[in-house]
Amino acid sequence: MSAPTTSAARASTRPAAASRRPARRALRPGQVGKGLAVAGLLFFTLFPAYWMLVSALDAKAGASTSFVPADFTLDNFRFVLTDGGFATFLRNSLLVALATVLVSSFLALLASVAVARFRFRLRTQVLLLVLVVQMVPLEALVIPLFVQVRDLGLLGQLSGLIVVYVALALPFGIWMLRGFVAAVPVELEEAAYLDGASWGRMFRSILLPLVAPGLVATSIFSFITAWNEFVFALTLLGGEEQNYTVAIGLRSFFGQHSNDWGSIMAASTIITVPVMVFFILVQRRLAGGLTAGAVKG
Amino acid sequence: MSSTTTVTAPTGSGHQPGSVGGRLARKSVLARWRPWLLLAPALLVLAVLLLWPLIRMGMFSLQDYGLPEIVSGEANWIGLGNYTEALTSEQLRTVVLPNTVLFAIASVVCTVVFGTAVAVLLASLGRVWRVIVSSSIMAAWAMPAVTGTYVWVWIFDADRGVFNHVLQSLGLQDQPVNWFTDRWSFYAIVLLNIVHHGFPFVAVTVLAGLLGVPKELLEAAEIDGAGPWRRFFSVTVPQLRQVFAVVVILSTIWDFKVFAQVYLMPGGAGSNREVLNLGVWSYVESFGQNRYGFGSAIAVLLTVLLLLVTVVYVRTILKEEEL
Numbered sequence: 143m144s145a146p147t148t149s150a151a152r153a154s155t156r157p158a159a160a161s162r163r164p165a166r167r168a169l170r171p172g173q174v175g176k177g178l179a180v181a182g183l184l185f186f187t188l189f190p191a192y193w194m195l196v197s198a199l200d201a202k203a204g205a206s207t208s209f210v211p212a213d214f215t216l217d218n219f220r221f222v223l224t225d226g227g228f229a230t231f232l233r234n235s236l237l238v239a240l241a242t243v244l245v246s247s248f249l250a251l252l253a254s255v256a257v258a259r260f261r262f263r264l265r266t267q268v269l270l271l272v273l274v275v276q277m278v279p280l281e282a283l284v285i286p287l288f289v290q291v292r293d294l295g296l297l298g299q300l301s302g303l304i305v306v307y308v309a310l311a312l313p314f315g316i317w318m319l320r321g322f323v324a325a326v327p328v329e330l331e332e333a334a335y336l337d338g339a340s341w342g343r344m345f346r347s348i349l350l351p352l353v354a355p356g357l358v359a360t361s362i363f364s365f366i367t368a369w370n371e372f373v374f375a376l377t378l379l380g381g382e383e384q385n386y387t388v389a390i391g392l393r394s395f396f397g398q399h400s401n402d403w404g405s406i407m408a409a410s411t412i413i414t415v416p417v418m419v420f421f422i423l424v425q426r427r428l429a430g431g432l433t434a435g436a437v438k439g
Numbered sequence: 440m441s442s443t444t445t446v447t448a449p450t451g452s453g454h455q456p457g458s459v460g461g462r463l464a465r466k467s468v469l470a471r472w473r474p475w476l477l478l479a480p481a482l483l484v485l486a487v488l489l490l491w492p493l494i495r496m497g498m499f500s501l502q503d504y505g506l507p508e509i510v511s512g513e514a515n516w517i518g519l520g521n522y523t524e525a526l527t528s529e530q531l532r533t534v535v536l537p538n539t540v541l542f543a544i545a546s547v548v549c550t551v552v553f554g555t556a557v558a559v560l561l562a563s564l565g566r567v568w569r570v571i572v573s574s575s576i577m578a579a580w581a582m583p584a585v586t587g588t589y590v591w592v593w594i595f596d597a598d599r600g601v602f603n604h605v606l607q608s609l610g611l612q613d614q615p616v617n618w619f620t621d622r623w624s625f626y627a628i629v630l631l632n633i634v635h636h637g638f639p640f641v642a643v644t645v646l647a648g649l650l651g652v653p654k655e656l657l658e659a660a661e662i663d664g665a666g667p668w669r670r671f672f673s674v675t676v677p678q679l680r681q682v683f684a685v686v687v688i689l690s691t692i693w694d695f696k697v698f699a700q701v702y703l704m705p706g707g708a709g710s711n712r713e714v715l716n717l718g719v720w721s722y723v724e725s726f727g728q729n730r731y732g733f734g735s736a737i738a739v740l741l742t743v744l745l746l747l748v749t750v751v752y753v754r755t756i757l758k759e760e761e762l
Contacts, residue, residue, distance in 0.1 A: 179560055180572060187579040190590045190635065193601065197593065207604040253481035260474035268478065270753065275489045277749040279696045281718035282738035285499060285725050286492035289509060309488035312481055341473065370583040372699045377726060389585045403593055410586035421581035422574070 191414070198411045203404035218408035222395075228409055230384060231391030238300055238387060239368040242307040243361045249308070250315030250360060255349065257316070258323035259331075276313045280373050288377050298382035306374050311364035318363070322356025323349070359424045366417055388413045493742075500739045504732035521736035530712070530720070538716040539741075542626055543694040546633045550690050551683070553634055554641025559671070561642065562649045573643070580639035588703045591632045595619070619705040622713045632700050637693065641686050648682040649675065681755075688752040695745055698722070717741040 197203040198218050200211040222228045256262075257269055287306055288297075296302030326349060334344040372389045379385050383394070392413070395406045500522070502508065503515045525531055557576070561569055582590075595602050597617035606612045618624040652675055660670045676683070698718040701707045707714055709723035717737060725734030 176560070176563065180564070180568060183557060183560070183572060184575050186635070187575045187639075190587065190594070191578055191582060193594060194586070194590045204599045207599070207601055249481045249484060252477040256474040256477035262474045265474075268482070271485070273753060274746075274749055275485060277692055277745050277752075278489065278493065279698075279718060279738070279741050279745060281696070281698050281722050282496055282742045283489065283492050284722065285731055285735050285738060286495040287488070288726075289495070289499075289731075290488075290492060292509065293512075306488065309484050312484060313489075316481060341470070366583075370585065372585050372703075373722070389583070392585065392589065401596075403596070403599070406589060407593065410589055414582060414586050417583055418578060418581040422577055 194407045194410050194414070197403055197407035200404065203407065204402075218404040219412070222405050222409045222412065226395065226405060226409065227383075228388070228391060228412065231386050231388045232412070234300060234385055235369055235387040235389075238304055238307065239365045241304045242311055242368040243364045245304070246308045246311040246315055246364050247357060247361045250312055250319050251353070251357060253312075253316045254319035254323050255345070258320040272313045272316050276317070280310070284373055284377050287374070291378055297378060298380050298385060300385055302378050303375060303387070306378065307364075307368045307371060310371070310374075311367050314367075315360045315364060318360050319353070319356055322353050322360075326352045362420045362424045366420060369413075369417060496735045496738055496742075499732050499735035502732045504730075504735065506729045509731065515732075517732070521733045522740075524733065525736050525740065530715070534713060535715050535717055535720050538622075538626065538714065539695065539718075539744075542629070542697070542716065543691060546630055546637070546694045546697075547687060547690045549630060549634050550637040550694070551641055551687055554638040554686070555645050557638060557642040558645035558649055561646050576639045576642055579635055582636060584636065584699045585703065587636055588632055588700050591628055591635075592619075592704055595628055619707075620711070625704065625706070625711075625714050629697065629700050629704065633694060633697060636700075637690060641690065644686055645679065645682060648679040652678045684755045685752075688748060688755065691748050692745060692752070695741070695748070717744075 196209065196211055199214055199216070200208070201213040201215040201217060202208075203218070206212055257265060257272075291297055291302040291306070294302065296305070330348050330352070331344055334348050339347065369387075370389060371387075375387045375390045379387070379390065386394075388409070392406060392409050395402050395409060498514075501516055501518060503517045503520070508515050561572060564572065594600055595618045597603065597615050597619070600615075602618075603612070603615040607615070618628060656674050656678070657670055660674050665673065696718060697716065701714065701716055701719050702722070704714075707719065709715070709719070709727050715723065718741060721734045721737035721741065723734075724737065725731045
């Protein structure tokens, strides 16, 4: 998925670089404008993350305003992870996200093989269904799912949240994985059959290893979905603070009258870092998969 | 876009999997049912956790559904009462609908225009700077909605926020302003948050499309005397029509559903009735006032609105080719 994008990028940089060289002497104002645009863009995109980090590392966050930590400290992180109870929230989120990834990736893989490799009646309808359920607003689903989870007696428990997250991650997982499955040459499958392999053997030895990169990308996406989710955690976990995930655990640092911004930003940093690392790992593949899934079907 | 469309190329291999399936079908009954066996677990989960809840939401919306009904499980049908109340309420007409629809339009326009501008800028940069800038864009994209919103709230905080501080030290205002109480400045901050979080997807997608536009077309237009603006709007944009359609529609769907970015702002969770949008209104009425029936009716309205957009989206894709 990433290879064509990179080669296209490479192919286009070369003529661009060649045509820019003579232009550099002639078009000074243009170059300056472009430099300003880049500087402004970097400021706009990075300032929130930078400000979050600075406030997290500053013992005086909130007391004074400075653009580098005025009083450098790691105390905010220490407080958040020990007395703030954030270690528990992190463990909960990790548990929920990993369980969601395992279950939803497995189900999505099976389903995506079905829609990418077989032609059967109602196939288009199944695909349309998968596409349409992605558009349903979560705030609309939260009311009936709250009642449903309550009927199952799972309110306030992590298992209730996992069940819901699997359902939320599934449509996108199917939609993305089918592109990866379809990209595996059918000839390889046929060769396996000629060698006498059963369908199950072919699936394990040919399809699975070749789809693995796509599976990783999809898994990371489901992980991020579960890690970031807010509305359902807020509604389904209710008052069970020991079961809070990171997204709603943050709220415990908001005071009645004043907010402990140093702690809030330290906790936000802890939440954001894993997502950013994962995102950079898969961004190329994700962007390719998104557009391929969206446009190409 | 052509650079990515060649990747999966389902059209080229489209008929071949069919032939494999066809051959297997003759082999055994198991093989004929294999696609459905593979699909069954996923479809079951989707049916129980997404489709059935949607149907129940419709049923709740026709009832006076509060805490007693949740506990007893008894139905309390009141027909279309919830819908009449929602559709005739002053709240919907003057506050909620503008906050939802006008905000969605504003944020889609801003996100797409800004994202496209960034894509054009990226396409004109050398390799080193392109890597630097696109990495920083990724950082903005990866920021979770919850923490991102808190950071914006902190930046614009009335007492100790950096924004007020800078304005005051520049002498632009005498005393701190609470930006969250006024409806317009509240949504200006939400807009900033949404654009910051949403433009990377547009930029990356449009950039992929830009790199796929044949150089010959642009050169031919240049020889014909077209300036850079003319070349962009008369050559590049028509080539990217499909990309823009997808980007605009997906952004529209996302921006109608803005929830956490409003709910987590000061006053956004229902205490400031001026800043409610459809999603937050539905949530606040349900879980704040225990009026689950009325909240469901609002949720149905939001879903119908999104479904209309989705129909356009699906038709755009279907026009392109078979699924």
